[in-house]
Amino acid sequence: MNPPINIFDYEVLAQASMQPVIWDFFYGGSDDEVTLRANRSAFERILLRPRVLMDVNTCDISTSVLGIPVSMPVLLAPSAAHGLAHPDGEFATVRAAGAANTLMTLSTESTRSLEEVAALAQGPLWYQLYIYTLEEAQGMVQRAEQAGYTAIVLTVDLPRYSRRERDLRNDMNSYQQAHYPDAFSGNAPHLSVDGSDNQNTYIGDTITWDILPWLCSITSLPIVVKGILTAEDAELAINYGASAIIVSNHGGRQLDGVMPTIEALPEVVASVDGRCEVYMDGGIRRGIDIIKALALGARAVLIGRPVLWGLAVNGQEGVQHMLELLRSELTLSLRLAGCASLADIQRSLVQLP
Ligand SMILES: Cc1cc2nc3c(=O)[nH]c(=O)nc-3n(C[C@H](O)[C@H](O)[C@H](O)COP(=O)(O)O)c2cc1C
Numbered sequence: 001m002n003p004p005i006n007i008f009d010y011e012v013l014a015q016a017s018m019q020p021v022i023w024d025f026f027y028g029g030s031d032d033e034v035t036l037r038a039n040r041s042a043f044e045r046i047l048l049r050p051r052v053l054m055d056v057n058t059c060d061i062s063t064s065v066l067g068i069p070v071s072m073p074v075l076l077a078p079s080a081a082h083g084l085a086h087p088d089g090e091f092a093t094v095r096a097a098g099a100a101n102t103l104m105t106l107s108t109e110s111t112r113s114l115e116e117v118a119a120l121a122q123g124p125l126w127y128q129l130y131i132y133t134l135e136e137a138q139g140m141v142q143r144a145e146q147a148g149y150t151a152i153v154l155t156v157d158l159p160r161y162s163r164r165e166r167d168l169r170n171d172m173n174s175y176q177q178a179h180y181p182d183a184f185s186g187n188a189p190h191l192s193v194d195g196s197d198n199q200n201t202y203i204g205d206t207i208t209w210d211i212l213p214w215l216c217s218i219t220s221l222p223i224v225v226k227g228i229l230t231a232e233d234a235e236l237a238i239n240y241g242a243s244a245i246i247v248s249n250h251g252g253r254q255l256d257g258v259m260p261t262i263e264a265l266p267e268v269v270a271s272v273d274g275r276c277e278v279y280m281d282g283g284i285r286r287g288i289d290i291i292k293a294l295a296l297g298a299r300a301v302l303i304g305r306p307v308l309w310g311l312a313v314n315g316q317e318g319v320q321h322m323l324e325l326l327r328s329e330l331t332l333s334l335r336l337a338g339c340a341s342l343a344d345i346q347r348s349l350v351q352l353p
């Protein structure tokens with residue numbers, strides 16, 4: 001193929017470059033993958049209402065999240081085991097995020113340790129938390145705070161690991177153990193909610209909203225709650241102390257059959273009513289997807305799989321290039337829509353089905 005010119009080109013090249021077992025783990029969703037597909041198809045049903053004859057000679061897409069400046073409203077979502085995509089793993093990712101001047105969220109399930117990743121960071125970092133034991137979580141949060149991470153992202157849509165049927169058929173667990181035994185153990189060797197051996201140390205299915213005040217009591221970092229899809233839970237998240245919310249269905253990898261995130265976003269935004277920042281992820285592949293999310297009230301979006309495609313194709317450079325493609329698509333589409341900055345994106349820019 002010619003050099004990639006969009007994220008779908010990266011996806012094709014990534015698939016060609018990977019073992020099918022790894023591709024299925026990265027690409028796949030849970031059960032019938034209804035939500036995985038819906039995250040994309042929902043964007044196509046939302047139409048843009050552009051304005052014309054606006055001066056769009058300059059177009060400023062810089063913004064901030066929780067007060068942290070970023071060069072664009074596109075952040076890196078946490079994803080497990082970057083070492084399965086490229087030998088440099090999260091070292092490549094964090095360098096690319098720094099070069100692009102945007103924020104990376106490091107997964108609890110990273111290949112590299114949070115301290116090593118932080119040492120290479122040239123941009124802001126958030127730390128994504130899965131809670132195995134309270135003691136271990138407290139240790140992780142303290143390590144993250146110490147290392148310079150500026151928020152804790154608590155993922156709440158994984159009380160149990162879902163059924164990823166591609167992985168079951170491929171026996172992904174055994175494949176990973178045999179070929180990449182350290183892929184998920186950057187932070188603590190025993191961590192893997194996927195491995196049935198370790199399921200008994202994971203307390204994700206026992207934690208309740210009280211976990212938020214507990215987290216707030218052990219750290220001064222803001223807590224971002226990731227995996228909210230309803231107005232009811234957005235209200236609870238705020239009441240229990242969340243500083244921000246990520247509308248997410250885990251990229252269609254947890255409960256299948258939930259609404260696509262771009263459709264869940266408006267109700268969460270309405271419920272939050274300006275009390276905290278709201279971000280979203282799931283299916284962002286084009287500049288116009290970002291515009292639609294911002295028009296519906298997201299302050300920024302996060303991207304999951306595209307980072308893995310960039311990594312697999314060309315390590316740090318691949319992630320950097322993928323981010324630049326998205327940046328230039330966003331800037332061009334904004335100009336074509338009549339917006340000279342993110343502040344010009346109004347609700348009236350989109351028409352819902
Ligand atoms: C391979 C893979 C691993 C993931 N691992 C994590 C994780 O460790 N923690 C987490 O909170 N979310 C994880 N996610 C979910 C992402 O943070 C994000 O919600 C999702 O990928 C967004 O959808 P997108 O891939 O369509 O952009 C993972 C997603 C993928 C594809």
Ligand SMILES: O=C(O)C(=O)c1ccccc1
Pocket residue numbers: 080109158184192193194250253
């Ligand atoms: O695959 C995932 O989506 C994920 O979040 C995860 C969680 C624990 C271990 C490996 C991956």
